[in-house]
Amino acid sequence: MLDLTPKTVTERGALRVNPCKTCQPVGALYAALGVHKCMPHSHGSQGCVSYHRTFLTRHFKEPAIAASSSFTEGASVFGGGPNLRTAVKNIFDIYNPDIIAVHTTCLSETIGDDLNSYILEMSLPDDKTVVHSNTPSYVGSHITGYANMLSGFIRYLADAHAAGNGKxxxxxxxxxxxxxxxxxxxxxxxxxxxxxxxxxxxxxxxxMTNTYQxxxxxxxxxxxxxxxxxxxxxxxxxxxxxxxxxxxxxxxxxxxxxxxxxxxxxxxxxxxxxxxxxxxxxxxxxLDDERGRLLDLMLDANPYFYNKTLAVFGDPDTVLGLTAFTLELGMKPKYVITGTPGDAFVRQARAVLDRFGIVDAKVKAAADLFELHQWIKNEPVDLLLGTSYGKQIAKAEDIPMVRAGFPVLDRYGHSYMPIVGYQGAMRLAELVANALMDRQDRDCADEDMDVVM
Amino acid sequence: MDVKSEILGRYNAKVFKNRKDHILRVTGTEGGVPEIAANTRAMPGIMTNRGCCYAGCKGVVVGPIRDAVTITHGPIGCGFYTWGTRRNKARAGEDGKNFIQYCFSTDMQESDIVFGGDKKLRQAIKEAVEIFHPQTVFICSTCPVGLIGDDIHAVAAEAEKLYGITCTAFSCEGYKGVSQSGGHHIANNGLMKRLIGSNDTPPETKYSVNLLGEYNIGGDGWEVERILRRIGYDVVSVFTGDGSVERISRSHMVNLNLVQCHRSINYVAEMMKTVYGVDWLKVNFIGLDAVCDSLRNIAEFFGDEDLKRRTEEVVAEEMAGIAEDMAFFKNKLEGRTAALFVGGSRSHHYQALLKNLGVSTVLAGYEFAHRDDYEGRDIIPEIKEDADSKNIEQLEVERDPKRYRAFLSPERYEELKASIGLENYRGMIRDMPDGSYVVDDLNHFETEQFSKLLRPDIFFSGIKDKYVLQKGGTLSRQLHSYDYSGPYAGFKGAVVFGRDLVMGLYAPAWNMVTPPWKKERPEKDSEKEGSSHA
The missing domain is CATH 3.40.50.1980 (Nitrogenase molybdenum iron protein domain)
Structure with a gap:
């Protein structure tokens, strides 16, 4: 597995190998699926949305609906306005959502399609809404796209004159x-x-009800x-x-x-x-009790966490959270990376690590899993904590791995279970402890095998 | 009202007009195969299952070649989505090179879009060469690359000179063509121009073949290769599952090309015939009768009595080895119905295997096929070019006078054309039962509707549909990825397929979906008195 990855790290300025991020539109699509009766819509060629629906379905094991403007060469030259108008009409006619949330792609961004005016000029049924956000794939990552789509909904819909609701x-x-x-x-x-x-x-x-909705x-x-x-x-x-x-x-x-x-x-x-x-x-x-149970578990299993090194990888907010929690467990994050670009990630990760006196961890934004693997080849860790693509490194270097974050493509049930809150932390603690303890059992000599741990 | 009218009746006028020719009901093909609309634009907003040109080129044809570094030139998404997701298995050869586990991208940023991405591409190739030492680098471009006009072919030519490697660029921007199909064609052209014919090492025996359009998903290609080698064939190259540049470069030296997926690879088959004289034969290694027929046709092509005898021996042994399992699964599946919606030829191929298991087909369709995949190659002259198909380069090739070799005499060639269908594909519709439906570019709405109206027991489709169907109470199995199972090809694969269907249909959970409190409760004994049933 990954046999061609050399141990020697060389500077790369152009070649991304084994990325730890994907592009804006899939984040926008996921954001839009969190709005009731919303049809996400990708303004680009139809491969984008095919990939994004596939990808989200593989993570959630659920249908991920979305439509496309199905650009061909003509639309790419003359603009995608007619495609969007046709798409909006067809979507409301056939699929009848309340709202269509359009996001752009690198194609429509590069040709400079003006979604604001396309949407303004549309005549829509009275009870229907179309919103959009600009999500060029060549800026940021899927996390940026998620944020941009939320901002898009807010720009179009949030009512500055809404009566105060105290919520x-x-x-x-x-x-x-x-x-x-x-x-x-x-x-x-x-x-x-x-x-x-x-x-x-x-x-x-x-x-599951035997009725698809x-x-x-x-x-x-x-x-x-x-x-x-x-x-x-x-x-x-x-x-x-x-x-x-x-x-x-x-x-x-x-x-x-x-x-x-x-x-x-x-x-x-x-x-x-x-x-x-x-x-x-x-x-x-x-909540006191939940918190108390979590702390109880953390102390009970402390010997198995203590000073264990790990690599954390995935999306910036998730990685920061996982890093903080593993530190709380007494573990030592050695590598903390995200594929999403931005110096703020490095500053924030450093601040989290500083709180626990860890100064020698490697922290990097706009990083990739190839580089992480090279670091691990030079100085290994006890555990990998992150997304599914880490499994290649886990196999190559024989390191136990716990999956968390996005995407997790190769396990079932994960999306139903929280990693947030005290209960989520309990689940994470159990997953991490089990992975480490299974490894200890697997590797120890017969005479060292403990039935009670 | 028939099912077609019922579904079309729900569409607005424009969509109705567009979709009506993509759907037909089979009512006997003796009087000719009905015409179907295919390979035309999907309407925006229709929720087509189709992908793009890049998906067809990088995702399908070029991606599985294991010993080349394939760099996606574009923003990160496209490269990322084709990383280890198509299950085209590959093992490193003696050279130790297997790049299938890796994803390479130029990860274009805004400044690259504004100022041009060719500098970054050049640098990326340099880094790939320095770190990985590949003999071959492929470049696959994505939408913005074509729009900003990066000359990837010039960069490739320059890299060849600089590093002494083979570097081939594919202009497979996502917006080209109407589906993945354009990408297959572009990939075929690139392989033909740059790789095929670059190494004249002869095969080990005159019984030499290539297996075209076999992507080794779930290990299918390995199972087919196993069978062919048992009989005594030298499989020089598989296009492109577990494919290698070295094998592809000498693939023109074979005597017969076997075409499994007609849609994605027929271009290479035709061009190799024109340039090198290699005949091609449409085969199907999915389904037991289909496998046996294919093997017999191949033996017939070579015309050697020993080979024919060996073929019968292998067929008999292999069939005996799986007979018991197949009988068991057939017993569990007999009488069930299936719908199939897959990309190229699989919706046709799998009908043969389903038949072996007693399952009949009520609907089949292709995601990106052309009319000839449905109606057979006879109608190719009738297909009109449109603006979209004109945008895909039609490579003009000529006979290579030095290397052109005809294996067959002209008389024998004509004989075999008639007897084993040499260089022909009769299309899917001829093999479909009366009353079944054929749907091109089946969309989300139609999937739901056909599923409700035809109630197939199993709906074979892809991941985007899978849970739509499953949520509605229909077993859905992915025929793109085999739901992470396989192989399904050949003899051993048939057993795996049968097992997977039985596993799916007989999952205990199906019977527990409705909670007991929502089921009709049994009447009380007193009310039951006087009822007549025992």
Whole structure:
């Protein structure tokens, strides 16, 4: 496996090998699936959306609907306006969503299609809506695209004159439906009145009923997105995935926001709970107990975590959370990378590592898994924690691996289960401990094999 | 109202007009095969399953060649999505080179779009050569590359001089053509121009073949190669599953090309005939009768009595080896119905295997086929070129006077054309049962509707449809990826396929979907009194 990867690291300025990111549009598509009765639409040639639907379906094991402007050579030369008009008509006629969320591609961005005016000039049925966001594939990553699509919804829909509703808006970050369920459960325990935007729970984890529903029950409604403008505040979880849309909402509607890390691990979940509860709010005993059980587990299994080294890789917000939690477990992150570009990631990761006195970890944004593998060849780690493509390195170097983040293409059930909150942290702790302890059992001499651990 | 009218009736006028010629019901083909519209643009917004030119070129044909570094020139997505996702298995050869596990991209950024990406491409090739030392580098371009006008062919030519490698560029921008099909053609052209015919090492025996249009998904190519080698053939090259540049470069030295996937590779077959005189034969290694017929036709082509005897021996042994398993699975599957919607030829091929298992076909369609894949090659002269097909280069090739060799005498060639269908493909429709439906470029809406109206027990499709169908209570198996199983080809593959269908249909969970409180509850005993059934 990966036998052609040399140990010697050489500087690369142009060749990306084994990326740890993908392009903006797939993030935009996923964001749009978190809106109720929404048809995501890719304004480009039809291969993009075919790949994106395939990719999301492989991660969630759920249908991921989306349409395409099906550009051919003609549209690429003369502009995609007619294609978009035809697409919008056909989508409303055949698939009848309430809203179409258009995102651009490198094709339509390069030719400079003006989506604003295309959409303005469309005559739409009264009860139907079309929104868009610009998601050029050659800028940022899928995380950028996710943020941009959320900002697009806000720009078009959030109502600056909405009546104050006193609600807390929560932007949950680029996470799985299981995580969103957990976030909502915690908000309910805290007794908050809230709007979660976007909300892929119920959509990308719809139950098996023998009836296919193109638009399942879940998703943030259009009315809720309008009402974001009347919310008292926003808790935006994940600085890379949700700070920009929170900022867009503040600029448009004056709703203040608190930008928090994804609530992965003890401190980040504490921060989320404290922020959600507010200065005067109380935290219910259930959350105390959950937290207590998590700490109990962390102390029980501490010997198996202590000083174990690991590599963390994936999307920036997730990686920052996983890094913080493994530090809390007593582990030593040695390599912390994301494929998404941006120096802010490095600064934030360093700050997390500094809190635990780790100064020698390698941290890199706009990195790839090829480079990570080379580092590991030079100095190995005890555990890999990240996305499915890490399995190649795990096999090549015989290192145990725990899957978390996006994408996880080769396991089932992961998208239903949270990694956020105290309960999510318990699950992560169990996954990590099991991986390390299985390895210890596998590798130890017969006489060292302990039935009780 | 028949199913076709019922479905079309739900469309607006423009969509109706567009889609009506892509759907037909088979009602006997004795009076001629009905015409179907194919290889035309999908309507925007229709939710087609189709992909793009890049997917056909890099994803299908070029990607599986294991010993070349294939650099996707473009933003990161396209390269990323074709990384280890198509299950075209490959093992490193003696040279140790297997790049299938890797993804190479120029990861173009905004400045590359604005100022041109050729500098970055040059640098990427340099880095690839320095780190990986490949003999061959392929470049596959994505949408923006064509728009900004990067001259990837000039960069490739320059790299050949600089590094002494083979470097071939494919201009397979996603917007070209109407589906993956244009990409297959562009890839075929590139292989023909640059690789095929560059190494004149002769095969080990005169019974030498290439297997074209076999991408070794789930190990299919290996199973077919196993059978062919058992009989005594030298399989010089497989296009392109587990393919290698070295094998492809001497593929023109064979005496017969076997064409498995007609759609993606017929261009190479035709061009090799023109240039080198290599005859080609459409084969099907999916389904037991189809495998046996194909093997007998190949033996007939070579005309050697020993080879024919050996073929019968191998067929008998292989069939005996799987007879019991196949009988068991057939018993479990007999009477079921299937719908198939896959890319090129598989929707046709798998009908043969399903027949062996007692499963009949109620619907079949292709994602990116042309009319000849449905109606047979006789109609090729009738196909009109349109603006989209004109955009894909039609490579003009000529006979190579030095290397052109005809294996057959002209008389024997004519004989075999009639008897074994040499250089012909009769298309899918002729093999479909009366009353079944043929649908080209089946979209999301039609998938749902046909599934509801025809109620197939199994719907073979791809990952985008799979859970739509499953959520609706229909077993869906992916015929692109085999749901991470396989091989399904040859003799051993038939057993794996049968097992997978039985596994899927008999999953205990199907019977538990409806909770007991939602089922009709049994009547109380007192109310039952007087009922007549025992």
């Amino acid at each position: 807390t808006a929560v932007f949950p970050g680029f996470v799985n439906p299981g995580d969103i369920r957990e976030i909502k459960r915690m908000l309910e325990l805290l007794g908050l009145s809230f709007i979660v935007f976007p909300d892929q729970s119920g959509v990308m984890d719809a139950p 193109m638009y399942p029950e879940g998703g943030t409604t259009i009315d809720e997105i309008r009402a974001l403008g009347g919310c008292a505040r926003v808790l935006s979880l994940g600085r890379f995935s949700c700070e920009a849309p929170a900022d867009a909402l503040e600029k448009k509607c004056g709703v203040p926001y608190v930008s928090l890390p994804l609530p992965i691990g003890v401190a980040a979940t504490d921060e989320f709970v404290m922020a959600a509860a507010g200065p005067d709010g109380s935290v219910p005993g259930e």
